[in-house]
Amino acid sequence: MTDISDRQQLGYIASQAADARLNLELETEGMTLNIGPQHPATHGTLRIIAKLDGEQVIAADPVMGYMHRGYEKLTEVRTYPQVTSLINRIDWLGSFANEVPFILAAEQLMEVEAPPRAQWIRTILFEMSRIANVVLFLGDMAVQVGAVTPVFFAFRDREHILNQIESATGGRFHPNFDRIGGLKDDLPAGWVAETKQVMKKMRGFCDEIETLVMGNEIFQKRTRGIGVIPPDVGLQYGLSGANIRGSGVDWDVRRDNPNGLVYDQVDWKVWTHPDGDSFSRFWVRLQEVREATKIVDQLLDTIPAGPIMAKVPRIIKVTAGEAYVETENPLGVMGYYVISKGDLVPYRVKIRSASFNNMSITPWLLKGVYVPDIVTILGSLYFILGDIDR
């Protein structure tokens, strides 16, 4: 240690004091930025209160409940067929996928199994609603980074899928087609050939998005390395669907536990990406749409003949008991825990919706990011407000 002269010491103190003054002058003032409750990036009515330090987020608080419609309470006063028409509206982009787990849970309680043809058509419509849902994400994610054109392409090509769903079920948006023990109707004539054409178009759309968006330098700069979710953190927050597969966790309920849907009859692959950033979540969803079109194609080839409805009583009273069924919905794992006391109406329905868990990671994920990245990260997590608030 060297000796420090008084003069040096005084000089040091003076410089420290000058630094402190400068810091005081340059001190950034905290700012609270309110995003929402109505904002195009939030897919509905999510509100985020972000505390900023300059351009950086130091804390982000999601405020939920702007779309809370009281589903779990309403199901207690609706009969089982009425419940299906209600729960269509939870995840409004992939409506048919919402009905399936509830119907499967009720079937499990009643010990009814749908005939093979019904299971096949169910799986086809399930995957088609996945395409209808995720296609809009693929266009919308580009909007979040500032490219407006892809969303017009998404709306254009989504109409083809909606037309097919409408011609089969009668409902363009909310089919309400699934029944306990089978389906409402058989497929219309010529539907299979038309759907194959549409699947081809959707694969074309995927190629288009891949060339238009994914190779784009701006898109890559805005998404690569932004909003990284490590697999262990993702699992702790209960993420599911493409969000966790984008972090490299190979978990898909469709493969691991098909639960009355016929995913074990087709040759398909679960896509994962090791990066865990916004780009990987986009990439996984794009591959999933491609895979879904292939699943639909294979199922259309092997669709068996036979009835579409099992024998069930006209007035449905579900046997007393409890059942939990989950499926891999477009947004992630969705499950219904149904408690029946043998009445016309369920005693209690607990809905495990994917978006609620996917969204719960935002306070952790948004800490330390820059303000423009809030929008891209929220867009890449892809939630739907009806699915969060229920």
Place this chain on the structure above:
Amino acid sequence: MGLVESGKIPKGITSLLNMSRKYSLWVYQWGLACCAIEMGAAFGSPRYDVMRLGVIPLPASPRQTDLVVVSGTVTDKMAPAVKRLYEQMPEPKYVISMGSCANCGGPYWDSYSVTKGVDQIIPVDVYVPGCPPRPEALLEGIVMLQERIQNEDMAARWKGESIVVD
């Protein structure tokens, strides 16, 4: 604007002004739930293309808009925000209520958290029924609103009085 305030406008000028107003509606998309996607399909998709009706769907702020489409379920938590939005719009302003939820509560008619109809909070000009209405239905609603604007008595409207439903 002296003529407007005194209420003495020649009929030709009224119809000319009304026509120019009805073909330049700036619409604010207050998308709340399922209907927001059908509204997006009507406003943002090439198949339905709302701009051919003279409707411009992408204003920067509610303060620049003539028309708001409230599409989806209005919950009690959301209701103050809807009212505040409406108050920020400049006169003359119009409201289209899209979908059963915004009309009357829809499938959530017995829910504890849903406002049973947006007309409890703000005055509504055109109701579009359906759950959700098809994009064509929303376009029909817009055409109906345009017809109404064409036949409007401007003096009464610009005085801030409520318009007469005929």
